[in-house]
Amino acid sequence: MIRMFHVFKTFPNKIHALWDVNIHIKKGEFVFLVGPTGAGKTTFLKLIYRGMLPSKGQVIVDGVNLARLKTSLVPYLRREIGVVFQDFKLLYDRNVFENVAFSLRVVGTKNAIIRQEVNNILNIIGLYHKKNTNPHLLSGGEQQKLCIARAVVSHPLILLTDEPTGNLDPETSWDIMKLLFKINIWGTTVIMASHDKLMVDKAQKRVVRIERGEVASDTQKGIYS
């Protein structure tokens, strides 16, 4: 599903965010990306949805070499990849339902399908009773769940999440984790950057550790460190 071959990413300020990364993530896997702040986790995720291109090396997603992908085809790639990043804001002038419906409306999905898909995912994440609420009235955990709902409503092949349990209490964090496991069980490949040690250790999933831009370890049923 995702392969990186000798991937380097150097920013114009000469910072080497990634250094000779080689990885293979299979369809349906759940992978934690761990490592200290500044290690290169967010950069790693951005390369997968072509938020940026590598300086050197190849990123292959679902058989497509992203460096060769025409700009006009990037939206099609992005449709297959759900992203939950901390700087991806909710639409605060629309209610919960419309926040989830938005990406489906953009691609011209029929209203009946939108209703069905959005109600379905809102039920799953436990926010159906708040579908008419404005997101700014939701708790931090609920807003995070809403971001996840929005990312997966179109059944993407891949879900990328960047520190989704960042500012949440342990109970809410585990709630979010269970939701991500569920999405994974349904067939979506999930990659989650995290430095939540408790969460990673409890989850017993594959753990890829990045340190100073390099893959320092890669363990099945791994622990944080």
Ligand SMILES: Nc1ncnc2c1ncn2[C@@H]1O[C@H](COP(=O)(O)OP(=O)(O)O)[C@@H](O)[C@H]1O
């Ligand atoms: N757009 C950018 N321009 C310059 N340096 C960047 C940029 N994005 C990230 N970096 C640097 O690259 C390194 C890796 O960053 P990042 O991938 O965000 O790490 P992490 O998500 O693990 O905290 C850091 O040193 C960071 O400061």
Ligand SMILES: [Mg+2]
């Ligand atoms: Mg980061």
